[in-house]
Amino acid sequence: MPDTTRRHGALIYRQRVLTRLTHWTWAVSLFFLMLTGLQIFNAHPVLYLGNESGFGYDNAILRIDAVETAAGLRGVTTLGGLEFDTTGALGVSGDDDVRAFPAWATIPSTQSLATGRVIHFFFAWLLVGTLAIWATASLINGHLRDLIPTLADLKSLPRDMAAHARLRFHHTARYNVLQKLAYAGVLFVLLPLMILTGLSMSPSFNATAPWLLDIFGGRQTARTIHFAVMVLLVGFFLIHMAMILAAGPLNELRSIITGWYRVDPEGGPRHDA
Ligand code: HEM
Numbered sequence: 001m002p003d004t005t006r007r008h009g010a011l012i013y014r015q016r017v018l019t020r021l022t023h024w025t026w027a028v029s030l031f032f033l034m035l036t037g038l039q040i041f042n043a044h045p046v047l048y049l050g051n052e053s054g055f056g057y058d059n060a061i062l063r064i065d066a067v068e069t070a071a072g073l074r075g076v077t078t079l080g081g082l083e084f085d086t087t088g089a090l091g092v093s094g095d096d097d098v099r100a101f102p103a104w105a106t107i108p109s110t111q112s113l114a115t116g117r118v119i120h121f122f123f124a125w126l127l128v129g130t131l132a133i134w135a136t137a138s139l140i141n142g143h144l145r146d147l148i149p150t151l152a153d154l155k156s157l158p159r160d161m162a163a164h165a166r167l168r169f170h171h172t173a174r175y176n177v178l179q180k181l182a183y184a185g186v187l188f189v190l191l192p193l194m195i196l197t198g199l200s201m202s203p204s205f206n207a208t209a210p211w212l213l214d215i216f217g218g219r220q221t222a223r224t225i226h227f228a229v230m231v232l233l234v235g236f237f238l239i240h241m242a243m244i245l246a247a248g249p250l251n252e253l254r255s256i257i258t259g260w261y262r263v264d265p266e267g268g269p270r271h272d273a
Helices: 017-042 113-141 143-147 151-155 157-165 177-199 203-208 210-216 219-247 249-258
Strands: 011-013 046-048 060-069 072-079 082-085 091-093 097-099 260-262
Touching (some): 017 113, 017 219, 017 249, 060 091, 072 091, 113 177, 143 177, 151 177, 157 177, 177 210, 203 210, 210 219, 249 260
Antiparallel strands (some): 011 260, 046 060, 060 072, 072 082, 091 097
16 A cells, blocks of 8 residues: 555544544534523623612623614614614614514524523533533543643744744644643633533522622622623634634544544645645
8 A cells, every 4th residue: 555644644543532522512502502592691681790780780881772763773782881883783683673682693583581591501501511521531531631731832832823823733643732722721711610600690509509609799790701701602613613724624524523633744744734
């Protein structure tokens, strides 16, 4: 057989079956969690800081309204003290549909808080279970070490950032430092924060662990952090997709679906991927 590894690089087994299964479970879970979360948010489209909410308090930091004007219904989003006309996207969308997030961005697409909550809690527990299985298995099989940057990794950070900026990717058996930081940020910071702020909004959990609400500075702050983490996860997702497209989507997808990944040929990176 001709030796093609010099030209194409070798195919290596990079992602374990559990890494792949958990990855796709949380990708699907986060999709449903986000769209049902926006449905729940639409029932009261205001975010506050502290414990109090409603009229008579001046602690709202984000508000999505529909306002009747001489020119017709307008969607108005207020962030901090700043007002934005968001007609067509937020507040008023479609055929003068008065709702904070538009129908296409919520599950179900019609307004139904009860259905949104049932689906949201189902996928929230699925995510918690998947993360617990991933963390236990990764501790046992050593995968956690693949995600924690070493000192040498951190030293190579400026070089790696420069290479990414020039869209020069090295296809190796290990994650590069930017991947490690991004994945560890999602798995060790954002998802746990999402779960803890979610739990602290549950009245029955408040009875069991009232200290959790104190840590987050009150129910409304917990809700605001929950929303902000969702926005950060959307940001991660967009960058994740852009990086996969730039690094060679076929090779990257094969790796996260089948586990097999083609590394750079000996002697240098491929520039075709
Ligand atoms: C919100 C959704 C998603 C999240 C939170 C997410 C998060 C992650 C995380 C944390 C890893 C590292 C997993 C580990 O090693 O244990 C990873 C790897 C990966 N993900 Fe995602 N992901 C999401 C969606 C997707 C989608 C939709 C695709 C494909 C279209 C994708 C493709 C990949 C690939 C190819 C890798 C492996 C990268 C490599 O080995 O270089 N991800 N993702």
